[in-house]
Amino acid sequence: MAGQVPDFHATVRTGTGKGAARQARREGNVPGIIYGGDLDPLPINIPFNVLLKKLKDGRFLSTLLNMKVEGHDDVRVICRNVQRDVVKDLPTHVDFLRLKRTSRINLFIPVEFVNEESAPGVKKGGVVVHVRPEVELDVVAGDIPEKIVVDLSGREIGDVIHISDVELPKGARTTVERDFVIANISAPSGLRASEDEEEETPETEVIGEEKETEAAEE
Known part of the structure; x- marks a missing residue:
């Protein structure tokens, strides 16, 4: 342990x-x-x-x-x-x-995120969203891990970290089969607002052009 x-x-x-x-x-x-x-x-x-x-x-x-x-x-x-x-x-x-030391039990193990400040996505203003601060694992009673370590090195804005991306402690395994999300790096609110505006602008322009074309044909 x-x-x-x-x-x-x-x-x-x-x-x-x-x-x-x-x-x-x-x-x-x-x-x-x-x-x-x-x-x-x-x-x-x-x-x-x-x-x-x-x-x-x-x-x-x-x-x-x-x-x-x-x-x-x-x-x-x-x-x-x-x-x-x-x-x-x-x-x-x-x-x-x-x-017994060999007994297996289900425990919630805390998640620790490392190298957060050095992640490229964070340097660009992204925010690390901790979806799961702890994860339930099936572990051996005599070797219970203190934590799960998630390395954010090289992570960019928009990256999603799943449990399959994490190296689990020796002898530990997840209690559910699906590949659930541990964390993600979200774009800063200002950037998200700008992207939303850019997506809406072309649609507005197209509507205006359609009206001008109809007027010309009349």
């Missing part, structure tokens, strides 16, 4: 059911469960403030974590669901899925 898998700490939750979950929340925790991996589900508690910060940081549901629970072996997990209070929109329960 590109980069180190971050640790995530939790404690064992004693008891299950609504009563134990309410008690966890009163103590400033968010109840959760770790499931999958041919092992029994493990009820856990996570400090509310820790989880809330992770959620605000973003990409929590697409980050592989090294779950550390006292008395249990470390395990790779990924968050599969965060239940929230319908009124306050705060987390009330979290589900984690155990993963």
Whole structure:
């Protein structure tokens, strides 16, 4: 995997059911469960403030974590669901899925555009339109890429970059078969307006000539 898998700490939750979950929340925790991996589900508690910060940081549901629970072996997990209070929109329960290093999962990977300023189209005033700031990929849990790199070197105004133009990280593949657009270089608004006027002008002139011809024939 590109980069180190971050640790995530939790404690064992004693008891299950609504009563134990309410008690966890009163103590400033968010109840959760770790499931999958041919092992029994493990009820856990996570400090509310820790989880809330992770959620605000973003990409929590697409980050592989090294779950550390006292008395249990470390395990790779990924968050599969965060239940929230319908009124306050705060987390009330979290589900984690155990993963093997060889497991394949679908994750949204961010796209990074490089050499944007040196692209000929940008130097001429073109604007890079980021159609997809992230792309869903099928990746191996033990080798999740940090990003997809799109090189804009040599790109001109009007160029369209498809997913097939991008070299995907090793072991990764797209989750859809169609060749979707990642970005394009659009003409500046002034140039687009000028082109529109040029396209309209010949049509106006032709109409005028037709009227003059009709008048002459009469």
